[in-house]
Amino acid sequence: MSERRPAPTVGQVVLGKRLQELREAAGLKREEAAKVLRVAPATVRRMEMAEVALKIPYVQVLLETYGVPQEEAETFVSLAEEANQPGWWQRYHDVLPDWFSLYVSLEGAARLIRSYEPHFVPGLLQTEDYARAVMEAGTIGQQGSEAVERHVSLRMERQRLLERADPPHLWVIIDETVLRRPICERPEVMRDQLDRLLEAAERDRVTLQVAEFASGPHPGTYAPFSLFRFAEPELPDMVFTEYLTGALYLDSRQEVSAHLEVLDHITAHAASGRRTKKILQEYRERY
Numbered sequence: 001m002s003e004r005r006p007a008p009t010v011g012q013v014v015l016g017k018r019l020q021e022l023r024e025a026a027g028l029k030r031e032e033a034a035k036v037l038r039v040a041p042a043t044v045r046r047m048e049m050a051e052v053a054l055k056i057p058y059v060q061v062l063l064e065t066y067g068v069p070q071e072e073a074e075t076f077v078s079l080a081e082e083a084n085q086p087g088w089w090q091r092y093h094d095v096l097p098d099w100f101s102l103y104v105s106l107e108g109a110a111r112l113i114r115s116y117e118p119h120f121v122p123g124l125l126q127t128e129d130y131a132r133a134v135m136e137a138g139t140i141g142q143q144g145s146e147a148v149e150r151h152v153s154l155r156m157e158r159q160r161l162l163e164r165a166d167p168p169h170l171w172v173i174i175d176e177t178v179l180r181r182p183i184c185e186r187p188e189v190m191r192d193q194l195d196r197l198l199e200a201a202e203r204d205r206v207t208l209q210v211a212e213f214a215s216g217p218h219p220g221t222y223a224p225f226s227l228f229r230f231a232e233p234e235l236p237d238m239v240f241t242e243y244l245t246g247a248l249y250l251d252s253r254q255e256v257s258a259h260l261e262v263l264d265h266i267t268a269h270a271a272s273g274r275r276t277k278k279i280l281q282e283y284r285e286r287y
Contacts (some may be wrong), residue, residue, distance in 0.1 A: 008050035008102055010109040011083025014235045015076065016050040019062060023048075026066040036065050054080040092154045102249060103226075103240055108161055110168045112229040114263050116211075116220045118175040120183075121193055123155050124162060125172065125200050125208075130193040131155045133184040162205070171207040173266050175221075179210070179283045187287040194284040201277050209270040210279050218269060220262045227259055 008016075023033055023044075030048075034041040037058055046052040047059075059080050063073040087105055096104070107113065107124075115122055120134055135141055135148045161167060183189055201208045211218065225241040239250040239259045250256060271279060 008105070009083050009085075009087055010105045010230070010235065011079060012050040012054060013102075014232055015054060015080055015083055016048045017235070018076070019059070020048040022063070022066040022068060028066070033062060033065065037061060053084050056080060056084075088157070092150065092157075094150065096154060097246075100247065103247065104158060106228045106238060106240070107158065107168075109230060109232075110228040111231045112169045112171065113226060114171045114229075115224070115226040116173045116175075116263060116266055117224045118177060118211075118221065119181075119224060121174065121178055121197065122170075122172050124159055124170060125197060125206075126155060126159075127189070127193050127196050128152060128156060129186075129189045130183055130196075133189055137183070162203075167205050169205050169207070173209045173211055173263070173270050175211045176213050176279075179279070191284060191287045194280055194287065198277065198280050198284070201273065201280065207273065208276055209267065209273065210276045211266055211270045212279070215269045215271075218262075218266050220266045225259060227256070227263060 023030070030041045030044045033044045037043070039058075043052075043058075044062075047054060056077060059077060060073070063076060068076065087101075087108070113124075120126075121130060123131070126134070131152050132148060135151050140147055140151050162170065179194070183193070197208065200206045223241055223243070225239055228238045228240070230237075236251050236253070237256045237260070239248075239256050241248050241250070250259070270276075
């Protein structure tokens with residue numbers, strides 16, 4: 001049986017979906033594909049759902065069974081070998097929950113990241129001191145200072161994607177609550193964080209908006225969530241939403257469309273880019 005991995009990479013998600021499409025195009029059921037491999041149907045399902053690594057000998061047999069031309073099959077196998085390589089974030093396996101590993105992979109592969117955050121500054125825009133204060137205030141803080149520092153280090157490492165030559169477009173809407181709630185007793189932490197947000201607001205590939213109290217309630221007030229869009233046509237838009245002990249990854253057209261509609265609604269009613277900079281500056285002067 002294929003070996004389990006802590007969490008799938010984006011490449012595994014893409015290729016798993018492609019394997020399913022090729023099987024269906026060949027008119028085969030999972031049970032029939034499994035019979036060719038002499039494995040349980042669950043093994044085929046796990047490969048297609050990216051629940052396990054793509055075992056190369058199995059992939060080669062399946063591609064031949066599905067009638068995939070040799071040149072295309074060789075390319076697929078090369079991509080599968082690359083997709084099976086662990087991402088840089090696996091260095092943080094001691095503190096990185098399995099359910100969040102996929103998020104980091106999606107984040108690094110996305111061309112567009114749209115987020116709504118009602119509680120904290122998004123991780124990609126946090127200063128080190130702000131991130132540390134967030135960790136210390138939550139359940140991670142109960143694990144001790146060493147765990148906190150590992151999480152802070154991971155968060156700072158994630159931010160490197162914004163420094164790439166061709167970074168994703170980060171489009172963030174933060175609730176005004178984020179600016180009003182002190183993150184810790186030291187006012188300089190919020191001052192520095194607001195400086196970071198003002199700096200980010202000047203970047204070409206960053207769009208930052210504040211959902212003001214004055215604009216009233218909106219349909220996104222339930223929880224924070226992020227929407228990822230990719231350059232790869234094989235990978236549909238995906239939505240991530242987090243809860244206390246885990247997260248949900250949504251890729252059905254209906255669910256993604258619902259979240260996209262909410263994002264568009266919040267965007268239309270949130271402060272403009274120019275107004276957002278003014279709001280940030282006003283809060284900066286309060287700390």
